[in-house]
Amino acid sequence: MASTTPSKPSSGGLQTTTIIAVVVVGILLIVGGIILGQATPLLFPQQASAEAAQVDNLFHIMLVIGGAIFLLVQGLLVFSMWRFRARKGETGDGEPIHGNTTLEIVWTAIPAVIVFVLTILSWQVFNSLQAPKPGEASVVVAGARFNWAFTYNVPLSILGYEVDETLLPPDVKDDLADDGTVSITSATLYSYVNQPVALAMDARDVIHAFWVPAFRVKQDLIPGRTTTVRFTPTVADTYPSGIQCAELCGANHGIMRADIVVAENEAEYNKLLTPILESRLFPPADPVVRGRAILESNVYPCYTCHVLSDLSSANWVGNVGPALDGVADRAATSRANATSQTAADYLYTAIHEPGAYLVPGYGNLMPQLGVPECDVWAMVAYLATQSTSGSAPFEVVQPEACIPQVSGPPGSQPPPAGEATAEAAAETEVVPAEATAEATAEGS
Numbered sequence: 001m002a003s004t005t006p007s008k009p010s011s012g013g014l015q016t017t018t019i020i021a022v023v024v025v026g027i028l029l030i031v032g033g034i035i036l037g038q039a040t041p042l043l044f045p046q047q048a049s050a051e052a053a054q055v056d057n058l059f060h061i062m063l064v065i066g067g068a069i070f071l072l073v074q075g076l077l078v079f080s081m082w083r084f085r086a087r088k089g090e091t092g093d094g095e096p097i098h099g100n101t102t103l104e105i106v107w108t109a110i111p112a113v114i115v116f117v118l119t120i121l122s123w124q125v126f127n128s129l130q131a132p133k134p135g136e137a138s139v140v141v142a143g144a145r146f147n148w149a150f151t152y153n154v155p156l157s158i159l160g161y162e163v164d165e166t167l168l169p170p171d172v173k174d175d176l177a178d179d180g181t182v183s184i185t186s187a188t189l190y191s192y193v194n195q196p197v198a199l200a201m202d203a204r205d206v207i208h209a210f211w212v213p214a215f216r217v218k219q220d221l222i223p224g225r226t227t228t229v230r231f232t233p234t235v236a237d238t239y240p241s242g243i244q245c246a247e248l249c250g251a252n253h254g255i256m257r258a259d260i261v262v263a264e265n266e267a268e269y270n271k272l273l274t275p276i277l278e279s280r281l282f283p284p285a286d287p288v289v290r291g292r293a294i295l296e297s298n299v300y301p302c303y304t305c306h307v308l309s310d311l312s313s314a315n316w317v318g319n320v321g322p323a324l325d326g327v328a329d330r331a332a333t334s335r336a337n338a339t340s341q342t343a344a345d346y347l348y349t350a351i352h353e354p355g356a357y358l359v360p361g362y363g364n365l366m367p368q369l370g371v372p373e374c375d376v377w378a379m380v381a382y383l384a385t386q387s388t389s390g391s392a393p394f395e396v397v398q399p400e401a402c403i404p405q406v407s408g409p410p411g412s413q414p415p416p417a418g419e420a421t422a423e424a425a426a427e428t429e430v431v432p433a434e435a436t437a438e439a440t441a442e443g444s
């Protein structure tokens, strides 16, 4: 910097006044950087996970360094504009200056050291976030345009009462036989304070990004690969839209959000999961009620791509796929004709193999959602009631294995009927294949 001073050719040694000026400016830059670094985090959301502090500390260091560099660059710019401005009557070119080895070494070495230090610090924080924690809970996450679904494996013991396992639905028995737990799915992420959580995440269609600003974690979901993200919540609270998709994934990317509920302790957490478990153990006997509950639970992303007025309370707002109002009529007429299937089989196929038949005017956008067989049939039973007349224009026969044997645990309190219904939906993950069917009807 000394070399930029005009007139006096520098002759090696720095003058005392120059050294003092450099020291003073350096101190001002550091103080300014610290002030900027302190002020900016005021804009952040609360720190609600054990990881948040480390991430914020690292970011704080970057802000201080970035703030000092910002002040240095802008300060030199303003200083130069004033100090080297064209004086009155001055028309010639400036003094030609070429090369300053010392300066170039300095301005290369300082950033190199900064980047090296930041790399080490970042690596430490990254490793700390990724490291498996003792006793961590595993939750499986499915991301699909445009929603999130969370699957938990829970033991029957959280119910707090005895259940006759011989009367449970066949798929639940299989589940229990595997590892002694039942898998339940919700559109909400549940956890509790100081419980480390590991999410195993899969994308069903395109790349999504799981982002929780309050936890300071973010991780992409990549089709064909399972990615993991870890965190430990520290603040019991409900976080509406606490999860956001941070990767532009299509038309309704903006609504790809989910709530988080962090309970005070494990007992409270179990209480939150109990109704979801009960809805799986004791599903409503009427398949129409069951199917409606599944679709209404928003566990499957159907609502983000289709409109279904009957379920307006569950935010069925999507316009990516065909609207489902009156889908039963179209399934029974135009779609049945176009696919040579019965209306019920057509609806089943449209959910189970979304790409099999496309409704004219709509692309092959619906992902394979892996909806369990019985849930698909329940959805078909419900969709068959979506006709202009209000009653099903065709019959939907439920497979034997999908007919619940009991509607509540013997000798104990059965789940409230309404709750069980709504919860049943949460268990499965399905997508609206029906949309396809409809489009045909509309096209014809």
Ligand code: CUA
Binding pocket: 144, 145, 146, 207, 208, 209, 245, 246, 247, 248, 249, 250, 253, 254, 256
């Ligand atoms: Cu998923 Cu954006």
